[in-house]
Amino acid sequence: MPDKLKSPVKAALVVIGDEILSGRTKDANAATLALWLNEQGVRLDEVRVVPDVTERIIAAVNECRSRFRYVFTTGGIGPTHDDITADAIAKAFDVPLIDHPEAVRLLKAHYPKGEFTEARRRMARIPEGGTLIDNPISVAPGFQLDNVYVLAGVPLIMKAMLESLRHSLDGGAPMRSASLTVPMPESALAGDLGRIADAAKDVQIGSYPYYREGRVGLHVVVRSTDEKRIEQVIEDIKSVVSRFGVTPVDDPREG
Amino acid sequence: MPDKLKSPVKAALVVIGDEILSGRTKDANAATLALWLNEQGVRLDEVRVVPDVTERIIAAVNECRSRFRYVFTTGGIGPTHDDITADAIAKAFDVPLIDHPEAVRLLKAHYPKGEFTEARRRMARIPEGGTLIDNPISVAPGFQLDNVYVLAGVPLIMKAMLESLRHSLDGGAPMRSASLTVPMPESALAGDLGRIADAAKDVQIGSYPYYREGRVGLHVVVRSTDEKRIEQVIEDIKSVVSRFGVTPVDDPREG
Numbered sequence: 001m002p003d004k005l006k007s008p009v010k011a012a013l014v015v016i017g018d019e020i021l022s023g024r025t026k027d028a029n030a031a032t033l034a035l036w037l038n039e040q041g042v043r044l045d046e047v048r049v050v051p052d053v054t055e056r057i058i059a060a061v062n063e064c065r066s067r068f069r070y071v072f073t074t075g076g077i078g079p080t081h082d083d084i085t086a087d088a089i090a091k092a093f094d095v096p097l098i099d100h101p102e103a104v105r106l107l108k109a110h111y112p113k114g115e116f117t118e119a120r121r122r123m124a125r126i127p128e129g130g131t132l133i134d135n136p137i138s139v140a141p142g143f144q145l146d147n148v149y150v151l152a153g154v155p156l157i158m159k160a161m162l163e164s165l166r167h168s169l170d171g172g173a174p175m176r177s178a179s180l181t182v183p184m185p186e187s188a189l190a191g192d193l194g195r196i197a198d199a200a201k202d203v204q205i206g207s208y209p210y211y212r213e214g215r216v217g218l219h220v221v222v223r224s225t226d227e228k229r230i231e232q233v234i235e236d237i238k239s240v241v242s243r244f245g246v247t248p249v250d251d252p253r254e255g
Numbered sequence: 256m257p258d259k260l261k262s263p264v265k266a267a268l269v270v271i272g273d274e275i276l277s278g279r280t281k282d283a284n285a286a287t288l289a290l291w292l293n294e295q296g297v298r299l300d301e302v303r304v305v306p307d308v309t310e311r312i313i314a315a316v317n318e319c320r321s322r323f324r325y326v327f328t329t330g331g332i333g334p335t336h337d338d339i340t341a342d343a344i345a346k347a348f349d350v351p352l353i354d355h356p357e358a359v360r361l362l363k364a365h366y367p368k369g370e371f372t373e374a375r376r377r378m379a380r381i382p383e384g385g386t387l388i389d390n391p392i393s394v395a396p397g398f399q400l401d402n403v404y405v406l407a408g409v410p411l412i413m414k415a416m417l418e419s420l421r422h423s424l425d426g427g428a429p430m431r432s433a434s435l436t437v438p439m440p441e442s443a444l445a446g447d448l449g450r451i452a453d454a455a456k457d458v459q460i461g462s463y464p465y466y467r468e469g470r471v472g473l474h475v476v477v478r479s480t481d482e483k484r485i486e487q488v489i490e491d492i493k494s495v496v497s498r499f500g501v502t503p504v505d506d507p508r509e510g
Contacts, residue, residue: 018461021299022432023289024476025463026281030304034278044276046311049285049302052461056301079442080462081449119445137466156466177277187334190374194336206273206307207335208280211392211411221279 009171010045011037012064016075016085016153018052028155029074036162041171042070052076057088065092065148070169075153077142079119086143089150090127100126103141110139134164173225178234179251182241185209186218192240193220200233202226219251264426265300266292267319271330271340271408273307283410284329291417296426297325307331312343320347320403325424330408332397334374341398344405345382355381358396365394389419428480433489434506437496438472440464447495448475455488457481474506 013033019025027049034044045068050056057073064071076085090097103124108116123140126132133142133149137157142150151161182189186209197205203224210217222233234250241248268288274280282304289299300323305311312328319326331340345352358379363371378395381387388397388404392412397405406416437444441464452460458479465472477488489505496503 015302018459019463019476020285021289021302022430022476022478023286023293023299024432024434026283026286028281030275031278031281034276038278044278045306047270047276047302047304051300078462078464079445081445081452082461115443117442117446119449120442122445123442138464138471154464154466175277177279179279187372187375187378188370190334190336190377191372194374197336204273206337207333208274209333209393209409211409216393221274221277223277 008173008175009042009069009169011042011070011072012046012048012068013044014057014060014064014071014073015047015049016052016057016073017049018082020049021051029151029153029158032155032159033072033074033162036159036166037070037169037171038174040166040169041174042169043175052082052084054084054088054091057085058092061089061092061148065146069147071148073148073150074158077123077140077150077152079122079140083122085150086125086127089145089148092148093127093129093145095128095145097125098128099124100130100132100141100143102132106139106141133161136160136164175223175225176227176230177221177223178230178253179219179221180234180237180241180248181217181219181251182237182246182248183215183217184241184244184246185216188244189218189220189241193237196233196236196240200229200236203229203233205233205237220248263428263430264297264324264424266297266325266327267301267303267323268299269312269315269319269326269328270302270304271307271312271328272304273337275304276306284406284408284413287410287414288327288329288417292325292424292426293429295421295424296429297424298430307337307339309339309343309346312340313347316344316347316403320401324402326403328403328405329413332378332395332405332407334377334395338377340405341380341382344385344400344403347403348382348384348400350383350400352380353383354379355385355387355396355398357387361394361396388416391415391419430478430480431482431485432476432478433485433508434474434476435489435492435496435503436472436474436506437492437501437503438470439496439499439501440471441473443499444473444475444496448492451488451491451495455484455491458484458488460488460492475503 130143130145206221208219381398385398385400461476463474
């Protein structure tokens, strides 16, 4: 087994998110990032949501960048007073925040003459040493500094920024998965599922119960970088389930 | 101003969530908890999503329980092999995991005679000293140990468990908020909004741009425990916006 399969490349996401912590908005970026990273052979291994407070952003980013190969942040890079991410990242790295010449040029070209205001110029402030991340939607760029990637919080822009980073990460084998819907109580299958999991320690088997319209059931998700092992374990689970007189249903494959 | 308004009571959420980190599922529990906590006068101040790995759960819970007044966890308390939260919490507190007599009684009564299997008995394992949290949906209880509240991951059950905790937390004044939809580019309003924010440091003003069907705009959210201050600041913002010939729209109030 190649080394890179043994120790997957891991990433963390720091969500700068007063609006998530207040309950006003449900985060959608973590799932987007998780799926995209997996295509690059990188596992999302931790998410932290912190308030829009400089010290909290610095602490989360500094801890994560020392522990994970890649760190992504979302949110707080717009033109308003509450957009403090670039300042916080500069402080986290102890480098000055500068007007990035290319960012200034892009933004100046985007706005009509005379409308490149002080507030808009804020969006060209990048920590020294940072590389711009293209924003095809609304011009104002994200940036990369060392292993930290600073993205917009608006899901549409965040996605577009990720696309511009495609193939630039140093990943391993992507994780594959398959899942079954099993219309029986999770606790009735738990013993058998545990035995299958014990015998298949090279794959991850997750069990997620659901309650829908008064019916109970579970999704069993099998994850591995090895497609063949997934199929074998799925077959084992199907054969156990069928002994209960229950028919498991293959869920649509995600990738 | 009473002390409790000056330093709000804060909570953290630890999501035990391989299924969130894989991108398979979008977390819905953070928003539910945030809104519910706010009704109790408690602010959700950090969220961490960690994998279903004992050491990671222990580390996150131990750090959060020393830093926050309350810690909630979601996920990993079912009957299957991947449900390791109770074990991890017991290790985090360095106490044994015991068969809780009341949990055993509840579960035994719930299942037909002879069907209270070994796997189902797992759900009665609670760290010593823990108090049960009622689960009116599927019986298997959550538990509270010191300032840590261990809840189910299934959103329906998680919500029901929160209801059974209503009025049991020691909170301050709930945060109120109002928001406006402003159909103009965020960067055009940024300067004025910054000046209003500078003059109103006792409230939080958040600016969240949107892109919908090719139109840009922003939501301005004003948060405070003081309803009157919210109204004053909202009026200030409306008057600035109207100078651009734009009509802001009051968003529906959440609470």
